[in-house]
Amino acid sequence: MEKQQLPVLIVGGGLVGLSTALFLSHHDITSRVIERHRGTSIHPKARGINTRSMELFRPFQIEEQIRVAGAGLNKGGGCLLHANTLLEADFSTMKNLIQKLEKENDQLSPTIGSFTTQDLMEPILLQAIQERQGDVQFNMELVSFTQDERGVTAIVQNRETGTRETVFAQYLIAADGANSRIRQALGIQMSGRGTLSYNMNIYFRANLKPYVEGHEFSICNINHSKATGTLVSINHNDDLWTFHVNFDPTRGEGLSDFPDERCIQLIRTAVGDPKLDVEIISVLPWEAAVKVADHFQVGRIFLVGDAAHLMPPTGGFGGNSGIADGHNLAWKLAAVLKGTAAPELLNTYEIERKTVSHFTTEQAGLIANTGQLNMVSKKVSKAPVTSNNHVIMRYQYRSSAVIAEHTDSESNLSPYVEQLDGKPGTRAPHLWLEQNGQPISTIDLFHKNYVLLADEHSTWAYAAQYVSGELNLPIDMFTIGHIGNLQDPENQWHKTYQVPAGGAVLIRPDGFVAWRSCQIENSTEILSSVIRQLLSLEK
Template sequence: MNENVDLRVPVLIVGGSLVGLSASLFLGRLGIEHLLVEKHRSTSTHPRGRGNNVRTMEIFRTAGAEQGIREAAEVLADNHGILQAGSLTGDDQKWLFKEIDPGGGLARFSPAGWCLCSQNDLEPVLVKLAREQGGDLRFSTEMQSFDQNGSEVDAALKNRETGEHISVRADYLIAADGPRSPIREQLHIDRTGPGDLFHNVSITFRSRQLADVVGDRRFIVCYLTNPAADGALLPVDNRTEWVFHAPWQPQLGETLEDFTDERCAEHIRTAVGAADIDIEITGKAPWHAAERVAERYASGRVFLAGDSAHEMSPTGAFGSNTGIQDAHNLAWKLATVLRGEAGPGLLDTYEAERLPVAQATSARASARSSEHSHPGYAAAPGVGGGKQGGMLTVALGYRYVRGAVLGADPQQPVVPQGMQLNGRPGSRAPHLWVRQAGDRKSTLDLYERTLVLLTDGEDVTWRRAAARVAARLSLQLQAYGIGPGADLEPENGADWAEIHGTTPEGAVLVRPDGFVAWRSTGSAADAEATLHEVLTTLLHRT
């Protein structure tokens, strides 16, 4: 290891796209110093990766990013459904679904909602907020090599504009460097799964007349199925800016050079069924849909997150959301270990929790592509697996059946058949509207910086025990009483204990990422001893 280093940081993040930037924001919110490097000069300029599901928006809500993201997404706020059509001018049209949340039923489960915000609009919001939280973000900076031992990671960086070389020593490295991750390759981590599913060329274009053809159909995406010119049409501003995903067959010798402006414009006109509309091609970018999951998420002090750990079919927008949730899971664990509140064994639970989620979610994404007849995709037998829960259950109802949880059933599926947000260990904690010192908030708003213990407002036994154990273990633990006149007052007389699957004599321990770590359905003979054992086990304290 190099003894002469220019910079020392607790965490080095390699990759400044959605996942790396999210990791920076989450670590900054937890007070962890870090450095993020990204080889490109700026954030993404190509519209892509637009669907942010409800779980991701819950996370961004607690991280103080939701408002900025919704402002950046305002132009597409009224776009909701997915349309499938032979053309936009014929009769062969059907809505695969017209509303993301018909009837507003999602409000029972969450204070947040889905948000359609293209990656090129979302990333600048994350950059601004991450820097406000103290993140050191350096674009045009490439990691050229790294090495690690049992106590640290050394990395050699180069500024691609100035040529300056920088050596960095970090306690941990997060590899958010994409599907062709050089870091994963150096670690010799293999991937499993069917592999490549299909290939597309993403074409950005301007058209003033296309808006008249689309009319009042405010879709997220329209799958156009004309065999002579199929593809997917996505609005950027519903007026003049659009994206079209055209199938690409590199395995048949087709090259990117074959996609001339003239060919692309004619393909789009044929697909939408309007031969005379104006089209000005403004950009082209290839992309590849695949289903692959890394066999390991960590090697020593290096952790994979996002596309470096998993690739998924784009249908359902699961890939970027799963990656952001990787970063969220890893950030609180790194912070807890770096603060000395947990043993390094806590970091082993990152792979134990997130790898099964990626496997289940990637299979569901491929199945969704088959169900929607995504242009360019012909599912091979067995690819994508069977239908495993609805979209909302996959996005919000997944659970950790092993890892940093006590009392979860490891025999249960990672994605249940129906929504089961009932306080079971390993599941996302239930949402409940409460008043805290007069302010209305969701219980989910309480979960970010510390472990949280929920107890009944009329019994102080658990809360007193929590204060004593937190002092003994020198860790951050916030305990709240819930009930009339207590720290948290539920709205409309809601029964917090029933909602969390316990009794007024019980307690529920929630992790900083909002997942239930443990619960007691009743009182304990010795609450302090019980909590001490729970916390030392959960946090891998010796």
């Protein structure tokens, strides 16, 4: 068997695994992705890239590609409908689930999400990785692995030829899905509310234009007694849909109980047209659950995406949460592999993402409880947060990679904040500034290095330059003012970031506020101490 050595091995080449590899490449870290299937997903699966995920993809110039790929769902995106059959639907009762998010968005971000399905998203990510000379290998599976203090030794196999090779990686990322074999091999249990339902996802093509044209929707809950389920639009232009129905594995039900003939009958009944021409493309079982892994890290192995947390599709948080996992982990692995941070920094991945995952899965479960989707039965419980943006944007990290302020007391440990105002541990606020006479969002400043924002004429610019050289750590310094390298024509930056004149804000490579200072004096000494603490360099 051949033996290869590399910094990071990613097992699982789906939405989350590919995103993580792309984020690592942005930090100049080589990785290898292995995926057991022959290519990217042929099933839509996740059906939307939210605003925060779109922000994370902006540095790769693939935003427009993602939007073009999702254009087929633009009509009716976010609209929910209930009906006995589609033929009997009263379209005047449709509700727009994302209208409130869209109204909030202008204040929160320079971009907006897209209804792009996973089968269309993965090829975009794959191309972006390959353009950066990334290594993605399909039809390859993990056979076994061991780890020690130096790294992870994995045996991988080509599923077609049976050829095996040994790969030594300094770190391994498990992006191998809900039934993660790596998680199971590590003995990691999952906790939470548990399974809500088991569903069969029937992906099909049918011309439903006579019933929906001019009344396009995102989701239609079908209440017919012989075809209760959820009809989901995938691409209005290409007549693509999915229909989700429950099944009960405790009664021995499974994929074999849903041959094409039965699926076609279910769809015809749900639509209300017994002669509808239906082409079944694929059928995929899945579990709606609220579960979070008890550990996201064991030694040099990390769990991301569905391997780390499961949630129902309500809210559209699942795939996007996995993308955020990969983004959080990528910059930390890069810092450790480059020697600019101590290995202890990696411990903050589980601390930060596990807490957020508990909050996110809970909210997805609470939205499911409202009866939003027929695939998950309605239950009485407390209400979810008032806006999905609390889950998408306004969560807060608390770890040694963040220096909390004195006002962030133990008695006020809410998982989210009401406003993004520069508080340490929260996503840095979006603010339109000007650079070289052109508008630029602060969000587009934060993607690779630590960033320090401060007033022009302050001592922070010298401090950043000195500390950068002292620690061999790139720090992007931006001074804001009339003659700074960023201009603030509306004079909003102090208010938006809640920092006084002469103060400074330090942003992490993932766009989260690491530290905020109101002090002016001793800036070099303070900044050096702060960054050492953030990178676990101070013992």
